[in-house]
Every structure is written in C-alpha cells, then in structure tokens.
Amino acid sequence: MPVKTFHTRSANVIEEIATKSYRSPGALSKQLYERASRVMPGGNTRHSIALAPYPIYARSGIGCRVTDVEGDERIDFLNNYTSLILGHADPQVTSAVTRRVSLGTAFTMPAPEEVELAELLAGRIPYVEQIRFCNSGSEAVMLAVKAARAFTGRHKIAKFEGAYHGIYDYAEVSESPKADEWGESDAPGSVVEPGTPPGVASDVVVLPWNRFEACRERIRSHKDDLAALVVDPMPLGIGMIAPRSGFLELLREETARYGILLIADEVLTFRLSYHGSAHAFGIQPDLGSFGKIIGGGFPVGAVGGSRQVMSVFDHTGSLKVRHGGTFNANPVTMTAGIETMKQMTPEAYSRLNALGDYLRERLARIFRDRGMPAQVCGRGSLFLAHLSGEELIDFRSLCGFSRNSPVYGELCHQMLQRGIILSPRGVFGCLSTPMSEGEADAFVNALESSLTKLTM
Ligand SMILES: Cc1ncc(COP(=O)(O)O)c(C=O)c1O
CATH class of the missing domain: 3.90.1150.10 (Aspartate Aminotransferase, domain 1)
Structure with missing residues (x-):
C-alpha cells in the first residue's frame, strides 16, 4: 500500500x-x-x-x-509514550535484535547482554553502583519501594499528589484524585484507586508539589514510618511543572535528615541527559527507577542504587527482597537497550x-x-x-x-x-x-x- x-x-x-x-x-x-x-x-x-x-x-x-x-x-511526537528515543526501527537496533533473536530469545540462564547493559547504565548514572532489570517501569518503582522498606525497616512511602508512577498499588495513590477527595492543600488526602485495599491509603503520605513548608512538615511528622520518598523530577502527571528552585534540594535534605531513602523515578525523564534526570536536576538520590528508553523499544524496567541499598536483593548475602521474573533481562531487550544507549552519546x-x-x-x-x-x-x-x-x-x-x-x-x-x-x-x-x-x-x-x- x-x-x-x-x-x-x-x-x-x-x-x-x-x-x-x-x-x-x-x-x-x-x-x-x-x-x-x-x-x-x-x-x-x-x-x-x-x-x-x-x-x-x-x-x-x-x-x-x-x-x-x-x-x-x-x-x-509520542514515540510510544517517550520510550523510543531513536525513533522507530532504528537500523542498528533492528539488526542487533534480529541477530539476537535468531540465537534464542530467553533462557533459564543469564545472558552476557545483561552484564553489558548493567555496566553501561552504572557507568552513566552517578548514584547507581548496582542495578537489576525487570519488565516495566511499574515493576521498577515497586522494586525500589520494596528495597527501601527492607533497607529501612519502615513501611510508609511519600509521593506527590497527581504524580504518575505506574500501576503498583502504593505508587498509584492520589494519582488523579477528584476535587471532593483532595483534603487540605498542605496535607493532601491519600486516595486509593478502585480495586486497591483501603488500608494502602494509610501507608502513603501525599505531598503537594512545590510547597516547601508543607513538604518539610509532612516529612517531619511521618519521619519514623517513612521508608522512602518517590519523586519524578519533572512529573508528567503534574503537567511537567518544573520544581521551584531549591525544592528538590529540600526533599534531599529532609529525607537524608531522617534516614528516609529518596527514590528518583526516572522512568520517563531518564531521556533528559546522558546521566539521567536526577543528575540533570542536580540531586543525588539513593535509588532510581528506570524504564522506557533503556529497553530500546522493548518491555523493560530497572531499579538501581548504591551497593549498600541494593544489597537487599543479594541472594548470596542477607537477602531481604525476593525478585523473580520470567523475562527479566531477556537478551532481546538487553540487546536493544545496549544499542540504544551506545548511540545516545x-x-x-x-x-x-x-x-x-x-x-x-x-x-x-x-x-x-x-x-x-x-x-x-x-x-x-x-x-x-x-x-x-x-x-x-x-x-x-x-x-x-x-x-x-x-x-x-x-x-x-x-x-x-x-x-x-x-x-x-x-x-x-x-x-x-x-x-x-x-x-x-x-x-x-x-x-x-x-x-x-x-x-x-
Ligand atoms: C514516571 C513514570 N513512572 C513509571 C511508569 C510506569 O512505566 P511502565 O508503563 O513501563 O509500567 C511511567 C509510565 O509512563 C512513568 O511515566
């Protein structure tokens, strides 16, 4: 045609x-x-x-x-919701993936490609020493939250009203609340999605974007229970309204003060720079969630952070967070990711x-x-x-x-x-x-x- x-x-x-x-x-x-x-x-x-x-x-x-x-x-201008930074059917990605497909697509063994992509990403993202792969950004956020809970021994998370972080129950809280559910502007209500147990609401502290004092106060008053604060430095769900000057720094300072882990959700914004979006915005989080472009057009997710925090996944040590996944780090996705990252100089x-x-x-x-x-x-x-x-x-x-x-x-x-x-x-x-x-x-x-x- x-x-x-x-x-x-x-x-x-x-x-x-x-x-x-x-x-x-x-x-x-x-x-x-x-x-x-x-x-x-x-x-x-x-x-x-x-x-x-x-x-x-x-x-x-x-x-x-x-x-x-x-x-x-x-x-x-949507590129599968921002995930195709090289556009469609990039010749290098296509030929590498085609070659890889003919050699088998998934095994009950790791393949060398996962090592190479992990090295490439750890080499670029300043706060990532170790990384693990999964199959979506939602899973990546979920794994980061679980890692933070296991590492801190606390159970609550904080996130911003209106921010989208995928479809994990806790990350979905107050993603799109209606006006009659909002509550106080300085202390937004926790609104769960239909189908989510109501108890989830009490484990999520909802924060108002760009409101310095309210955030400081909310973090302080939940400091003993908060495992992590999840933040996308330029959240699409909040209209990509830029963080006000000093706002992300305040989040970093307040979380560090109370031993709360800062999770940067870079699933969408990792495409902002060679070193990712947390770096572009000048913050050093403890953990990051990644997805979209790092899979070169194939389903992907990844969680990464310092060796110390990532040790919660280490089955050779004191394993705290179990992480399976039939297609984790499958060599097809890894190959597409490697070819994409290499081109993104x-x-x-x-x-x-x-x-x-x-x-x-x-x-x-x-x-x-x-x-x-x-x-x-x-x-x-x-x-x-x-x-x-x-x-x-x-x-x-x-x-x-x-x-x-x-x-x-x-x-x-x-x-x-x-x-x-x-x-x-x-x-x-x-x-x-x-x-x-x-x-x-x-x-x-x-x-x-x-x-x-x-x-x-
Ligand atoms: C910031 C952010 N986090 C998480 C996700 C979830 O990623 P996925 O759709 O791969 O599950 C998205 C998806 O758009 C996102 O934009």
Whole structure:
C-alpha cells in the first residue's frame, strides 16, 4: 500500500485525506476497534493510549514517522509514550535484535547482554553502583519501594499528589484524585484507586508539589514510618511543572535528615541527559527507577542504587527482597537497550535537547503572537504546553483547566488530520533523534492551523 506523506501537503488536502481514511465509515481502524471491543473491555488493553471515538491502529514505523493501517503517515511526537528515543526501527537496533533473536530469545540462564547493559547504565548514572532489570517501569518503582522498606525497616512511602508512577498499588495513590477527595492543600488526602485495599491509603503520605513548608512538615511528622520518598523530577502527571528552585534540594535534605531513602523515578525523564534526570536536576538520590528508553523499544524496567541499598536483593548475602521474573533481562531487550544507549552519546543528547529548546521557543512564540494565554513546560526532548494563563505550581492548579479540558482531545484530532501524532490529553510530546528542525517546524505549523479550528 502506498504511503501518504501528510506534511508535504497543504492543510486542506491533509484534512481531506485524513477524514477519508481514519475517520471514514469503512476505516480499517474502525473495523479493528469493533472487533477489539468484542474481545477486550473497552476494546483496549492500555488505558493511557485510549482515543475517542476509536484508536488509530499502527501498521509500521520508521525513523520519526508512523504509518497507520489505512496507509497514512504521520510524524510521531509520542514515540510510544517517550520510550523510543531513536525513533522507530532504528537500523542498528533492528539488526542487533534480529541477530539476537535468531540465537534464542530467553533462557533459564543469564545472558552476557545483561552484564553489558548493567555496566553501561552504572557507568552513566552517578548514584547507581548496582542495578537489576525487570519488565516495566511499574515493576521498577515497586522494586525500589520494596528495597527501601527492607533497607529501612519502615513501611510508609511519600509521593506527590497527581504524580504518575505506574500501576503498583502504593505508587498509584492520589494519582488523579477528584476535587471532593483532595483534603487540605498542605496535607493532601491519600486516595486509593478502585480495586486497591483501603488500608494502602494509610501507608502513603501525599505531598503537594512545590510547597516547601508543607513538604518539610509532612516529612517531619511521618519521619519514623517513612521508608522512602518517590519523586519524578519533572512529573508528567503534574503537567511537567518544573520544581521551584531549591525544592528538590529540600526533599534531599529532609529525607537524608531522617534516614528516609529518596527514590528518583526516572522512568520517563531518564531521556533528559546522558546521566539521567536526577543528575540533570542536580540531586543525588539513593535509588532510581528506570524504564522506557533503556529497553530500546522493548518491555523493560530497572531499579538501581548504591551497593549498600541494593544489597537487599543479594541472594548470596542477607537477602531481604525476593525478585523473580520470567523475562527479566531477556537478551532481546538487553540487546536493544545496549544499542540504544551506545548511540545516545553526550553529543546525541546535546543535539536532541537543543532541538527541544528550539521547539519550545517556537511554541511559546506562536502563543505570544496570537495573544493566547498559554505556557510551555518541559525540558530537553520533552515538551508540554498548557493552554492556560493561570499560575501553575502544583497538581491542583492544573485541575482548573489543563488536566481536564476536552479541548485537548479536539486538538489531538486536529493535529492527527495534519499529520502529527500528539497526546489527546495535552499538548504533550517528545522528540526522537531522527527528527530535525523540519519536523519541529511541521509540528508548530500544524499546531498554528489546528488552534484556529478549536471551539475554546
Ligand atoms: C514516571 C513514570 N513512572 C513509571 C511508569 C510506569 O512505566 P511502565 O508503563 O513501563 O509500567 C511511567 C509510565 O509512563 C512513568 O511515566
């Protein structure tokens, strides 16, 4: 099937093509979704990629472009939710993985690749002396929390209201509480997800992002029970609102004061620098959780930290945390991770992050030129624009508009029609190394014409 390349056509033609394909009555995506809905609840197996009225089914991807099952091509600014830093089907990753697959994909023995990827990561992340692999970021967060509990002999964790850390019961607490569940602004309530035992709430201390005194006080008052504080230095769930100057340092200081471990959740933000996001933000945590880009496009997770803390997993010593997993460190994922990490040199990060600066600056300029209240968050290769002029400081300040507005779903469809893949939940996206200014410009141009169509 021939591939239709959107970004080379005028906006009107693009819309016409897109309407005829993905949203047309006989669209293959529509048919697939009807079949999916019969055998999967909601026709979906991953809520984070749900799209109304139905998803676009992917056929293939190469570089920064994805072709859907109708044969339409778009520039991918989501990259499997930030996990593909080299874009799709990178030739080096593909050939290394293909070679590896032909030699067998999983064994009841370790394979040399796990040693190499562990060495590569420990060599880059300043606070990681030892590391263990698992299969998702959620597992990585869970393992970090368990390690902290075992190491400190305490049971509670602290986390930020609105922050997403995957689907472990404790990490999910107050990930998306409704306004009537919030409680005090300085002492947010602990809200468990449906299906989670209510007792979990009492073991999670919820903190308000960027509120110095409230955090200091919450940490102090739970100091004897807190095993760890989990923090993503630039949390997507809190709109990538940057930590205020000194905020992460305060968390480091207060946790260290009481022997509470600081866990940096770098699953998404590890792509910010060669040394990871904790380093980019200038903090030295005790443990980190990793995922996404380190698997080079395959399922992955990892927990890492100092030798002393990681010793809780050491079965040759005083083992405290059991850690199995049939596909942990499988050589296919490890191979893809090695090839990806090798390509992500300091120079590759500099180039990608400079492109991120360029895109954020262009976005800020179009909002300014249009006199539109908006603010552009993000850093490095990550961007998130809020179509709101309100002061954004924490989760609650986002809820007035940025977290709930249906305008983002509409905008996503406008962008899809113009050949751009963007989240339906915000002007959120990321860059990949095959991109250049041409793709960033295509994004900005598509956004400009999409904004004129919105019913805001
Ligand atoms: C910060 C953060 N932590 C944890 C996770 C969970 O990772 P996974 O989806 O691989 O389970 C995610 C996923 O988006 C994330 O963004």
